[in-house]
Amino acid sequence: MDAFISRKRRRISTPTERTDPLQLASNVQDDSTELKLAILSSLHPNVDQGALLELLLSSEGSVEDVSRALATQANSVDGDPSRRPTVHANQQQQTSLSDFLGPPQPRDCPESPQKRAPRALTQKGKTLHLFSPEDIAIHTPCSLIHNFLPAEEANSLLEELLEESKTFERRTFKLFDNVVQSPHSACFYVASLEEMRTQMTEYVYNGSYLTDVRILPHIAANVSSKVRTAVNAEILKRIQTHYPNSRKLKHQSPHEWAPNAAFVNCYDGPTESVGYHSDELTYLGPRAVIGSLSLGVTREFRIRRIIPQSPNSGLTSPDDYQSGTLSIHLPHNSLLIMHADMQEEWKHSIHPAATVVPHPIAGNRRINITYRYYKGSLHPKFTPKCACSVPAVLRVVQRKKENWGRYFWMCHAGNVPGKER
Numbered sequence: 001m002d003a004f005i006s007r008k009r010r011r012i013s014t015p016t017e018r019t020d021p022l023q024l025a026s027n028v029q030d031d032s033t034e035l036k037l038a039i040l041s042s043l044h045p046n047v048d049q050g051a052l053l054e055l056l057l058s059s060e061g062s063v064e065d066v067s068r069a070l071a072t073q074a075n076s077v078d079g080d081p082s083r084r085p086t087v088h089a090n091q092q093q094q095t096s097l098s099d100f101l102g103p104p105q106p107r108d109c110p111e112s113p114q115k116r117a118p119r120a121l122t123q124k125g126k127t128l129h130l131f132s133p134e135d136i137a138i139h140t141p142c143s144l145i146h147n148f149l150p151a152e153e154a155n156s157l158l159e160e161l162l163e164e165s166k167t168f169e170r171r172t173f174k175l176f177d178n179v180v181q182s183p184h185s186a187c188f189y190v191a192s193l194e195e196m197r198t199q200m201t202e203y204v205y206n207g208s209y210l211t212d213v214r215i216l217p218h219i220a221a222n223v224s225s226k227v228r229t230a231v232n233a234e235i236l237k238r239i240q241t242h243y244p245n246s247r248k249l250k251h252q253s254p255h256e257w258a259p260n261a262a263f264v265n266c267y268d269g270p271t272e273s274v275g276y277h278s279d280e281l282t283y284l285g286p287r288a289v290i291g292s293l294s295l296g297v298t299r300e301f302r303i304r305r306i307i308p309q310s311p312n313s314g315l316t317s318p319d320d321y322q323s324g325t326l327s328i329h330l331p332h333n334s335l336l337i338m339h340a341d342m343q344e345e346w347k348h349s350i351h352p353a354a355t356v357v358p359h360p361i362a363g364n365r366r367i368n369i370t371y372r373y374y375k376g377s378l379h380p381k382f383t384p385k386c387a388c389s390v391p392a393v394l395r396v397v398q399r400k401k402e403n404w405g406r407y408f409w410m411c412h413a414g415n416v417p418g419k420e421r
Contacts, residue, residue: 036063044070127302127325137241140303140326141342143234145335148293149223154333157219158295161367165266169212184272184350186265189216191224195260202380203283204391207412216262220369223293224259227335227371231291232257234337242339251286251407252340259291259371267299267366270353276304278343281394282383283374286407287340291371294330296362300351301328301336308401327351332359344396344405388413 040052040063047070055066130136133144149157168185188210190196199213216224235257240246248254267273281288305323330336342348356364383391392409 036061039063040066043067124324127327129300129327129329131329136328137238140328141339141346142303142328143238143337143339144328144330145230145234145337146331147333148230148335149226149333151333153219153223154295155361157223158332158361158367160217160219161264161266161295161369162362162365164214164217164264165268165365165367168264168266171206182274184265184267184274186263188213189220189262189264190214191216191221191260199261204380204383207390220262220264223369224262224371227291227293228257228259230335231259231289231337231371235289235339238339249287249340250405253285253287253373253375257289257291257373259373261372261374263370263372265368265370267350267368269364270356273352274350276302276347276349278347278398281343281396281407282391283378283380284343284372285375285378285394286344286396288343289340289373290338290342292330292336292338293369293371294334294336295332295367295369297356297359297364297366298329298331299353299356299366301330301348302326302351303328303346303348305346306398308399308404332362344398384409386411386413 040047044052044067052066055069130139133146136142136144148154164187165185168187170185171182172180188199190199190213193215196213196215200209200211203209215221239248243249265274279288279290284290303326307323328336338348350368358364378394380391385391388411390411390413393412395408395410397403397406397408
């Protein structure tokens with residue numbers, strides 16, 4: 001008891017100065033993402049964590065940059081907190097990232113792929129999901145139109161092509177000396193019987209002729225004209241808002257886009273996919289535009305920009321040239337336009353999924369129609385051949401900075417099953 005009574009009273013410490021979260025954030029730039037998110041959540045409680053994560057990735061992990069952007073955006077809403085929207089990352093109608101990041105930087109150099117693009121949203125190894133057509137148009141070489149067709153017409157087209165897809169085949173091709181099969185089925189379509197015969201006897205794909213070319217069925221043929229009108233309108237918009245001096249890109253066709261062929265792909269289940277690739281330019285020509293109509297279940301369309309490197313950069317692996325990944329979710333009845341800067345500068349894929357939300361008509365299947373414009377000036381009779389007698393393919397330099405954007409004809413025998421280069 002004596003010891004208890006004689007114990008000295010505990011000294012009350014003097015109040016310490018409150019730590020500024022942003023000051024703390026400046027010391028954790030290399031710390032965990034969870035800690036950075038916690039700091040941002042304490043500063044901006046009305047913003048959902050999913051949106052904060054997207055902004056954190058786009059700001060290369062800088063908590064201070066994200067907080068400043070959010071504060072600027074919040075102050076612009078007349079200073080009334082009740083009018084500031086709460087951001088929900090799980091909503092399909094995503095709050096536009098441009099509200100936080102500001103407008104893209106001006107493109108002041110028409111020849112440089114880097115200066116034409118706005119600030120990169122992702123780093124290598126990261127994936128950012130985009131839902132807003134506005135964000136997709138600003139940050140990717142694509143445009144997206146939701147609910148493109150009247151609902152009844154879209155459903156009828158889906159039913160028509162689901163019936164067609166029952167007899168689709170899987171293409172085979174050569175990859176690293178191995179003959180592999182496509183991870184989804186597909187078929188090639190044209191508008192007339194004459195074009196069908198021409199495709200089967202003159203046009204060469206992977207060193208051989210197609211054996212299954214079909215005429216577009218009734219509803220799909222009617223939709224082609226609507227796709228043509230919409231795509232040409234988006235091309236004009238793209239030129240005015242994205243391209244230097246509001247003019248078409250170098251090598252882009254001066255003519256109106258007029259689709260005369262289509263690949264119809266069927267992805268039966270969540271695991272069917274297609275890996276990263278650029279579409280072959282042999283018959284499409286430089287700066288090709290493609291209109292892609294999605295029907296059935298929603299799937300992820302992922303894209304990566306190819307960053308050209310100088311010879312002394314020290315990068316040797318193909319992955320070293322990739323930027324971060326952007327994911328565009330393509331729901332039923334959506335039209336994606338891949339613009340003239342897509343094939344030369346980006347690669348795209350349909351990403352495999354663990355699960356999908358079944359569609360009431362298609363079940364687990366996705367049907368995709370990619371409308372293409374085959375140019376008469378690139379008819380197979382003009383395609384060069386090397387000593388192996390296999391028609392060459394048109395390629396573009398994508399990875400070497402000193403030759404970036406140059407086109408060349410390449411021998412394709414090494415990619416043909418049963419043939420050697």
